[in-house]
Amino acid sequence: MEAHYLHLANLDYLKKELDHTVATLDRLSRKGLLDPTRDYRTLTNRAAKSLTNAAGRLVSKDPDAVLHNGHREWNAADASRWANHVHLEADELETRGQMYYGKRPQDDEDANEEVIAHMNGTIQKLKDRPTPPGTDVLQEFLQLRHVSDGLRSQIISEQTLPVLVNRIYDDLAVAHPPRVSAAPSTRKNKNTIKWDHSFSDIEGARARLSASKRWPGDVRSFHRLEASVDELHTVLSEEHEKMFQRRHYQHLFNHPDGANVEMYNSSRIGDLGELLTNRIKHLHGSLNNLKDGWTQVTGHPGDFSVELGDPHDTMEDSGIANFGIPGYMILHSNGFDRVSQKLDTLVEGFKYEPETTVFRPSIAQSYLRSLVGLRDQVHARYDDFLRNYSRGGDVLEEGAERTKLLDNFNRTTRQLMASNRDAARSLVMKNDQTSRIETKYDEKIESLVRSLHNKVKEGRDEYERIHDEEGTSQSRVDSYRASADFCAAEGFLKEHYPTGNDNSNAKSQQQQRQLDVIAAKQFLDMAWEASRNTEEEPVEELLDEMSLAPPEQDRPTAQLSLETGHTATSEPWKSAFNWADDEDDEEWWKEEMSKLSKPKTGQSNEDETLGAPSTSGERSDVSVPATERANAWLGSVPASRRLFG
Structure with a gap:
C-alpha cells in the first residue's frame, strides 16, 4: 500500500x-x-x-x-x-x-x-x-x-x-x-x-x-x-x-x-x-x-499518504551562468569542452553592426561584459569548492581572498591525511582538476575577449571605409557609432587584460583607458547628433513604429493586445482513442496496479525517473542524444534517418 x-x-x-x-x-x-x-x-x-x-x-x-x-x-x-x-x-x-x-x-x-x-x-x-x-x-x-x-x-x-x-x-x-x-x-x-x-x-x-x-x-x-x-x-x-x-x-x-x-x-x-x-x-x-x-x-x-x-x-x-550556461557544468570534468565549443560558435558567428536607433550599449559590449562575468563566476565556483571542502579548518566567509582559501584547504587536507590518506589524496586530485579547469577558462575567455575586440575593430574599419566611399548622413552615423564601440572595447581590454606588470606601465595604461572611455562617449554623442540630421526618418518616428514611447511623454502603461477569450490550447484534447475507458480493460488495469506492490528487479541504471523535485538546480534535459535509447520502443536508429527513410 x-x-x-x-x-x-x-x-x-x-x-x-x-x-x-x-x-x-x-x-x-x-x-x-x-x-x-x-x-x-x-x-x-x-x-x-x-x-x-x-x-x-x-x-x-x-x-x-x-x-x-x-x-x-x-x-x-x-x-x-x-x-x-x-x-x-x-x-x-x-x-x-x-x-x-x-x-x-x-x-x-x-x-x-x-x-x-x-x-x-x-x-x-x-x-x-x-x-x-x-x-x-x-x-x-x-x-x-x-x-x-x-x-x-x-x-x-x-x-x-x-x-x-x-x-x-x-x-x-x-x-x-x-x-x-x-x-x-x-x-x-x-x-x-x-x-x-x-x-x-x-x-x-x-x-x-x-x-x-x-x-x-x-x-x-x-x-x-x-x-x-x-x-x-x-x-x-x-x-x-x-x-x-x-x-x-x-x-x-x-x-x-x-x-x-x-x-x-x-x-x-x-x-x-x-x-x-x-x-x-x-x-x-x-x-x-x-x-x-x-x-x-x-x-x-x-494512513500511508505521502506528500511531496x-x-x-x-x-x-539557481545555477544559470552567463550565456545560459548551466552552473553545474562549469567545473564539471567534461563541461569545459562543451561550454568552450558553444562560446567559440557564439563569437565566431558574431558580426558587428552599429546600433543607431536608441544608442544604448552594443551587443559587442554585452558579450564582452558577459565573458568577463563568466570568468568571475568560474572563480566564484572554485572559491565555493575550496570553502566547502575546508570544513575542518576555519570557516571563511564569501569574499575571502583566494590565498586564504587555499591555505585553509591545504590545512584541511593535511589534517585529513593523518586519519584518512585515501580521502585526502582524492580531495587533492579534485582540487588539482578544478584548478586546471579554472585556468582553461581564464585562457579561453581572454582569447574570446580579444577575438571580439578584433571583430569590433574590423567593423570600425569597414564602416569608416563605407563612409569614405558614400559620404551619406547615415554612413556618418554608422562610422561614429562603430568608432564609439571600438574605443569602448579598447578601454575594456586594457581594464581587464592589461599588458605588463610594472607600476609605471600600469599607470600609463590607466591613463590610456580613461582616454578610451572619454573617446567612446564623444563618438557616441557625435553619432547621436549626426542621427538627428539624417534625411531618413527621425529617431522619434522610428521608435513610434517600434511601439516605443518618446521620452517626453509620461511613462506608458505596458499593454499587449487585448486578451483573447478562446484558444485552441483550452479546447478538449482530441485523442485518437481513449482506450482507458473500455470496460474490457478492467483486468489489464488490475494487473498494472498489482505491479506496484512487486519489487523491481533488473532495472537499468539508465532508467531515469521523474517525480520528486530536484534540489540541485540541474536540468535533466540539458543535452539530447543524437540517437534515442536502444529499446523496443525507441530503437537505436538516429531520428534523422527514421524521418527520411
Whole structure:
C-alpha cells in the first residue's frame, strides 16, 4: 500500500506541473504572446517547458508570474537574468534540432517534402495491407510516429520561440522607454542606465537565437507536414491503437518513482495529461480496494499518504551562468569542452553592426561584459569548492581572498591525511582538476575577449571605409557609432587584460583607458547628433513604429493586445482513442496496479525517473542524444534517418 501512495504522490506532482505548463501556454496564447489558434499541447513536454522557461518562468519568484505577465514587474537585473535563460533555450533548441536534421544543409528546402513522402508512404502501406500489421511493422510505425511528433514539436518551437521573446522584449521596451531626446553622455538616471545594459544583454540573446540553425524545410509547406503527422494518429484501427497506447503507457509509467525521464519529456503534453489522468484514476480505485481490505483485517483505517509538496515550491533560477550556461557544468570534468565549443560558435558567428536607433550599449559590449562575468563566476565556483571542502579548518566567509582559501584547504587536507590518506589524496586530485579547469577558462575567455575586440575593430574599419566611399548622413552615423564601440572595447581590454606588470606601465595604461572611455562617449554623442540630421526618418518616428514611447511623454502603461477569450490550447484534447475507458480493460488495469506492490528487479541504471523535485538546480534535459535509447520502443536508429527513410 505504501508503494501505491508513493507512486500516487509522484503522479500528482507530475500532473500539477503538467497542468501548470498547459495553463501557462494557454495564458500566453490569450495575451497574444503565442498564437491562440494553435494547440500547444501537441508539443513535447521538453519543448513546452522550454517555451515557458523562455517566457520567464524561472526568473520571477512567483511561480504564477508568467500567468500574470510578471515580466512587467522585472527590474533590470531580472531582465538580464532572463537574457541568460533565452541564451540557454536557444542553445537547447539548436541541440535538439541536431537530432532531427542530421547533416542536412541549412538551405535544403525539400526536407519537408521528403519527410511527408516517407510518412505518407508508411500510412498508405498500412491502409493497403490485406492483413493486419504484424509486430515488426507496427513497431516501425510507432517509432516513426514518435519521432514525427518530436519533429513537429521542434519546428513549432523554432517558429514560436523567437516570436515569444520578441514580444516580451517589445513589452519591456514600452515599460522602459529609452531617452533618445538627450545625448547619451547626459543620460544620468541610474535605473535607465541599468535598463540600457539589460536591453543590450537581451539583444545579444535575441541575436544568438535568430542565428541558430533551424529546420531546413520550407515553412510554407509545414501545414502539410502537420497534416501528415496528424494522420499518423488516426490511421490505426482501435485494436492496434489500444495496443500502441498500452505499450506507451507501460514504458512511461512502469518505474517505481514516477516515469521514465526521456520518454516523458519526448511525449506530447496532451497525451501525457490523458495518460496521467487515467493512471491516477485507476490508482485511486486500487488504493480504495486496498484500504477496504486493510480496514477489514485490522479493524481501523491506515494512513500511508505521502506528500511531496507543490512542484512550484522548488522553482529556482539557481545555477544559470552567463550565456545560459548551466552552473553545474562549469567545473564539471567534461563541461569545459562543451561550454568552450558553444562560446567559440557564439563569437565566431558574431558580426558587428552599429546600433543607431536608441544608442544604448552594443551587443559587442554585452558579450564582452558577459565573458568577463563568466570568468568571475568560474572563480566564484572554485572559491565555493575550496570553502566547502575546508570544513575542518576555519570557516571563511564569501569574499575571502583566494590565498586564504587555499591555505585553509591545504590545512584541511593535511589534517585529513593523518586519519584518512585515501580521502585526502582524492580531495587533492579534485582540487588539482578544478584548478586546471579554472585556468582553461581564464585562457579561453581572454582569447574570446580579444577575438571580439578584433571583430569590433574590423567593423570600425569597414564602416569608416563605407563612409569614405558614400559620404551619406547615415554612413556618418554608422562610422561614429562603430568608432564609439571600438574605443569602448579598447578601454575594456586594457581594464581587464592589461599588458605588463610594472607600476609605471600600469599607470600609463590607466591613463590610456580613461582616454578610451572619454573617446567612446564623444563618438557616441557625435553619432547621436549626426542621427538627428539624417534625411531618413527621425529617431522619434522610428521608435513610434517600434511601439516605443518618446521620452517626453509620461511613462506608458505596458499593454499587449487585448486578451483573447478562446484558444485552441483550452479546447478538449482530441485523442485518437481513449482506450482507458473500455470496460474490457478492467483486468489489464488490475494487473498494472498489482505491479506496484512487486519489487523491481533488473532495472537499468539508465532508467531515469521523474517525480520528486530536484534540489540541485540541474536540468535533466540539458543535452539530447543524437540517437534515442536502444529499446523496443525507441530503437537505436538516429531520428534523422527514421524521418527520411
